[in-house]
Amino acid sequence: MTDNKVPYVPGHGLLAGRTAVVTAAAGAGIGGATARRFLEEGARVLLSDAHTRRLGETERALAAEFGAAAVAALPCDVTDEAQVRALFTEAVRLHGRLDVVVNNAGLGGTADLADMSDEQWDRVLDVTLTGTFRCTRAALRAYRAAGRGGVVVNNASVAGWRAQAGQAHYAAAKAGVMALTRCAAIEAAAYGVRVNAVSPSL
Ligand SMILES: NC(=O)c1ccc[n+]([C@@H]2O[C@H](COP(=O)([O-])OP(=O)(O)OC[C@H]3O[C@@H](n4cnc5c(N)ncnc54)[C@H](O)[C@@H]3O)[C@@H](O)[C@H]2O)c1
Numbered sequence: 245m246t247d248n249k250v251p252y253v254p255g256h257g258l259l260a261g262r263t264a265v266v267t268a269a270a271g272a273g274i275g276g277a278t279a280r281r282f283l284e285e286g287a288r289v290l291l292s293d294a295h296t297r298r299l300g301e302t303e304r305a306l307a308a309e310f311g312a313a314a315v316a317a318l319p320c321d322v323t324d325e326a327q328v329r330a331l332f333t334e335a336v337r338l339h340g341r342l343d344v345v346v347n348n349a350g351l352g353g354t355a356d357l358a359d360m361s362d363e364q365w366d367r368v369l370d371v372t373l374t375g376t377f378r379c380t381r382a383a384l385r386a387y388r389a390a391g392r393g394g395v396v397v398n399n400a401s402v403a404g405w406r407a408q409a410g411q412a413h414y415a416a417a418k419a420g421v422m423a424l425t426r427c428a429a430i431e432a433a434a435y436g437v438r439v440n441a442v443s444p445s446l
Contacts, residue, residue, distance in 0.1 A: 255284030262287045263339045265331065267322055267379055268349035270298035274399060274444065275348035283310040287344070290335050292320035294349075322349040322375030332382040341392065345383040347376045348399045350417070354410040365413045372417035377424060380439065384432055393436035398425045400441040418443075 264282050269275035270293035279289045283306060291306070293299040296319045303317035316338055320331040335342050351371040355364050376398050387394035403411055404418030422441050429439040 255281070255286065258285040259344070260286035262343040263290070263335065263341055264288070264344035264346065265290045265292065265335045265342065266346040266348060267292050267320065269293055270295050270302045275346070276302055278346050278348065280306065282344070283314055288314045288339055290331070290338060291315065291317040292331050294319065294321040322379055323370050325378055328378045328382050332386050336386055336390070341390065342386050342394060344395045344397070345379065346397045346399070347379045349375050350399060350401070352411070352414045355413070356410055357412045360413060368413040369417050372414065373420040373424070376421050380424065380428055384428065384437065387432070387437045388435050391435070396428065396432070396437065396439040398439070398441040400425070400443045402443050402445045404443060
């Protein structure tokens, strides 16, 4: 018998002195786990999410564990350009620098294409693709102005590569996130910024 459990690797300061923004970071999903891992690695993290109550709960829990100086939160719905701008203004104001942005906000749903409404299509595309566009744009503007480089990580999905019934809107949005990421990467390399995407499975 083999034990398939992978031991949890403790943080070892990989992000010491860095500041990060993570969208859709409230609660128990990938954004919350990413924020936690960044804190374990020594980063200061500005959490954001559209769900204000759960964002506050997450902020308090992480601040209790990692210290209030390392954790801040600002509600941000990525479909709202004014809120996205406010998030990035706050990120730079908080610690005087920005190093890592994780665009994690994304929304799914299940509907066969023949039955899909415009509203279902628009909602998934607006949060998942256009939200990633808005936040990537804001991040690149902040990085370009500061002239210190930086990193953007966009959360895509294997759905962007693979066919799956009922997921046309989500798959199209995630394929769009990958295409946007590739284009942003070659543009932002010119001012020392890396833009990548990750593609988790379920
Ligand atoms: N969970 C998976 O299996 C999986 C697999 C592949 C990709 N992903 C991607 O990872 C990301 C996170 O997924 P998850 O399953 O961990 O999420 P989740 O469902 O656990 O949490 C999503 C969070 O997004 C927030 N949110 C929703 N709309 C928002 C908006 N307009 N602006 C800001 N925040 C908003 C919600 O309040 C919630 O806290 C998404 O982009 C998703 O597409 C997830």
